[in-house]
Amino acid sequence: MPVSRRFVALGLPVLLGGCVSARPAPMAYTAARRASLEPQYYDMYAELDDEPFPVPAVDIDGIDPRYLRQPVAYTGPERPGTIVINPNQKFLYLVQDGGRAMRYGVGVGREGFGWHGNATIKRKAEWPTWTPPSTMIMRQPELEEYASGMPGGPDNPLGARAMYLYQGDRDTLYRIHGTIEPQTIGTRVSSGCIRLINQDVIDLYRRVSTGTRVVVLSGGGGGEGDEFS
Template identity: 55%
Template sequence: MRLKSFAILAALALSTAITGCSTIGSRVFSNDYGAMTDAGYSLPRIPIEKVPFKYRRQVVEYDTREKPGTIIVDTQNKFLYFVMGDGEAMRYGIGVGREGFEWHGTARIALKREWPTWTPPGAMIKRQPELAKFAGGMEPGLKNPLGARAMYLFNRGGDSGYRLHGSPEWNSIGKAMSSGCIRLMNQDIIDLYDRTSVGAKVIVL
């Protein structure tokens, strides 16, 4: 009798676990990384099965006093949160600045650009002289370091020089290897771009 009761409890526990996974899974957007055409550009499929589960776009519980529409960047854990309200946020995996290029503070989205031109700053050209050929700007495209979208961060001093942007380097998500900008997978930056308004507050922790 005790064995039968244990079997019933085990079955109920398994059923609950499966139901819970199903509920969570419906809020993880693993199927949104396929090939797509955007503004005439053909974005390739991201092999999302190679990206750690935690870095895939998903709705999560998030307790904050910041108002909906705010973006909070957790550089330590490599997450970007778009505050949705009601204790929830859309979470994206990100790549952040490598050692010596980290930063934190509060800024706002001053400009948004689809398929932006990339112009390396002078300091970057000094470090990497081969980039001098792009001093006048690199045309938009699949190889452009800013990817499919860019949002420009300004603070009280004006243009901070930092961006939230897409990247063709999906395997850099979860790592610290940028020059300070916050990078997302192209399919994720398109999603975030559509949710974000000019003037939105951005907090980098």
């Protein structure tokens, strides 16, 4: 049984370094809301066939349209190239020139597990390895086989890409990463990590480099203009 499905079957959370996944109740959207989606979104979240492992198409009819990738107005003070994360709104912004940003829906830390502050992307990885912490292996001895790391792949909880957040030379243990559970986007589900739909994290990964500044807001403050929702 794949590792993620095994955890669900046992009723146990999936721990991703500093990230714990708790599956939320499924959301329902009206037929009218689904019909309002522009055709481009179905292409944007279609199956990717140019990756080392399968990236299946996303059932975007089950995701609030606000959380689909889209360009928006942005009026915050951050310089272009900065990533700004608003945990309250479950949005990640990549600030661009001309008062614009690319906005992505994200899953964020559960109540009591959030964090905020400034960080820097110091490492990036495609199809990253997942290594359960020793404390988790003590609680779940069956994970001993992954003590040296679970290789990247379609069942790896970190998804297709990971960007590792540091403060100075200290690894915060928080990541911006993909997910094999796209239905968790727009929810509070982790222990602080920021997760994106795999198609979105691949897009973001291509746009940023190591050294990118990341700002995680502490309150409801945004920076977006009239399109803020």
